[in-house]
Amino acid sequence: MKRIVLAVMGLVALSAGANAQENTEAKKDSVKVRYIYTMQTDDNCMPGIERNHVIFINENVTTHVIMPENIKLVDMSTDKIVGNQCADNIVRIKPSARMRDHELVGTITVIGERHLAQYDVVYTAGPACANSIYRIQLDEMKRYKNPDVLMPESEMAAYAWAIYGSQPNYNNIHYTANGIRAVVNNIYTVNDYYFIDYSLYNRTKIKYDIDEVRIKLTDKKEAKATNSQTIELTPTYSLNSAHSFKKAYRNVIVLPKLTFPDEKVLRIEIAERQISGRVIYIPIEYEDILNADGFDKGLLRRLPFNINR
Numbered sequence: 001m002k003r004i005v006l007a008v009m010g011l012v013a014l015s016a017g018a019n020a021q022e023n024t025e026a027k028k029d030s031v032k033v034r035y036i037y038t039m040q041t042d043d044n045c046m047p048g049i050e051r052n053h054v055i056f057i058n059e060n061v062t063t064h065v066i067m068p069e070n071i072k073l074v075d076m077s078t079d080k081i082v083g084n085q086c087a088d089n090i091v092r093i094k095p096s097a098r099m100r101d102h103e104l105v106g107t108i109t110v111i112g113e114r115h116l117a118q119y120d121v122v123y124t125a126g127p128a129c130a131n132s133i134y135r136i137q138l139d140e141m142k143r144y145k146n147p148d149v150l151m152p153e154s155e156m157a158a159y160a161w162a163i164y165g166s167q168p169n170y171n172n173i174h175y176t177a178n179g180i181r182a183v184v185n186n187i188y189t190v191n192d193y194y195f196i197d198y199s200l201y202n203r204t205k206i207k208y209d210i211d212e213v214r215i216k217l218t219d220k221k222e223a224k225a226t227n228s229q230t231i232e233l234t235p236t237y238s239l240n241s242a243h244s245f246k247k248a249y250r251n252v253i254v255l256p257k258l259t260f261p262d263e264k265v266l267r268i269e270i271a272e273r274q275i276s277g278r279v280i281y282i283p284i285e286y287e288d289i290l291n292a293d294g295f296d297k298g299l300l301r302r303l304p305f306n307i308n309r
Contacts, residue, residue, distance in 0.1 A: 053140070055108065055119045057081070057095050058130035065091045067136045069112040069152040078106035081121055088153075093121070101125035113149040115141035150192050150256075153237060159190055159295060160239040160252040163197050173288060178278045179204035182270070185250070187284070187292040192257050193236065194292060198268065198282055200249040209244045211273035215255065220265050233258075233266075243273075260286055 057063050070088045083093030089112075095105060103123045110117050117136050124130055168185035175182045179202065186197040202208050217231040233255060240251035253268075260266070266289065268282040 053119060055093075055121050055134050056124045056130045057093060057105065057121055058124055058127045059095050059098055060127045061094070061130040061132055063093050063131050063134060065093065065108070065110060065134045065136065067091075067110055067112050067115075067117070068138065068141075069115065069154045071110060071112055072146075073109075073111040075109040075111070076106065076121075077108070080105045081108065095123055099123040110136065112141070113152040114146055115143050115152075117141045151190075156193070156237040156254050157239070159188075159195060160237065160254065163188055163195050163252050163295065164239060164250065166197075168197075168199075169293065170288075173282065173284060175281050175283065177280065180208060180278065180280050182268075182280045182282045184282060184284065184288075187288060188295040189257070189292040190295050194255045194257060194289065195252055195295070196255065196268070196284070197252045198250070200245065200270065200280060202245060202247050202249075207244055207246045208249070208278065209273035210242070210249075211271045213238070213251075213253070214269045214271070215253070216267045216269065217258075217260055217264050218267055220263055258289075262286055 055063060055065065064086075067089045071085055071091060074083075074085060074091045076083070076093070080096050080099070081093055082096050083091060085091045091110065093108065099105065101124065105121045105123050108119055108121055110119075117140050163186055166186060168183075170184045170186060173184035181201045181203065182198065183201075184196065184198045186195075188195040188197075200208070213235075215233040215235060217233060219229065235253040235255055237254040238251060239253070240249070242249065264286070266284040266286075268284070270280040270282075272278040
């Protein structure tokens with residue numbers, strides 16, 4: 001009798017073991033493969049990623065990447081990221097479709113006038129975790145040599161704003177006509193550029209509508225029109241984009257360094273939009289250009305804002 005009971009118990013144990021093995025194999029077959037991304041961070045949106053080197057995107061959010069200088073080129077490593085440059089220093093991107101949460105989509109490289117920055121782009125399933133605006137910080141950019149850009153536009157703007165707020169040092173360059181007085185406040189040299197600061201004062205009750213501002217290198221004496229030679233120059237940067245003023249107007253324009261003979265004069269022409277004949281000329285002698293002051297870079301720290309924000 002004991003032998004029969006032991007035999008039955010053995011069969012039950014073997015059967016249970018076989019069933020357990022079958023259940024284990026079935027569970028293995030039902031387990032789906034999961035991809036684990038091993039980047040490290042404590043961020044709630046994406047554990048394992050340092051957010052200051054990653055841009056998070058979602059199909060319901062347009063991500064705007066803002067660079068402190070003008071953007072020359074944007075490279076996206078995959079067609080899973082779509083976008084375009086919507087302003088001089090702004091590019092907008094989105095994923096082309098829905099993806100896995102925390103999926104590393106690709107990389108984006110933003111190349112500016114003198115710097116470049118590269119980021120990993122990660123998809124997040126939560127729109128609240130996506131970057132709607134990502135501002136590129138200075139410590140995230142790498143500098144490169146660009147022979148076509150001697151000074152980034154953001155740096156020109158910083159100098160121009162500082163000069164705009166400075167006290168006038170010149171008082172011998174002026175012109176008056178039709179109730180408008182034009183004066184040169186300052187001429188500064190910074191690296192390979194001249195910064196010319198000038199003002200217009202309207203003594204009439206009719207506002208002055210600016211049609212265009214032209215800079216010309218022309219002869220002092222134009223005895224014969226056929227012999228006169230005029231060269232038109234294009235400013236590299238202009239601070240004030242206002243098109244009209246009632247009483248006063250001030251602007252800072254930037255020109256590349258230039259030399260010209262004493263027979264020539266650098267002339268700024270401000271023409272009115274209407275057919276009124278009111279055209280203002282500001283003649284600048286070469287001697288005045290040679291006496292341009294070097295600008296104190298320490299004055300940039302006095303600006304009430306950070307030009308790179």
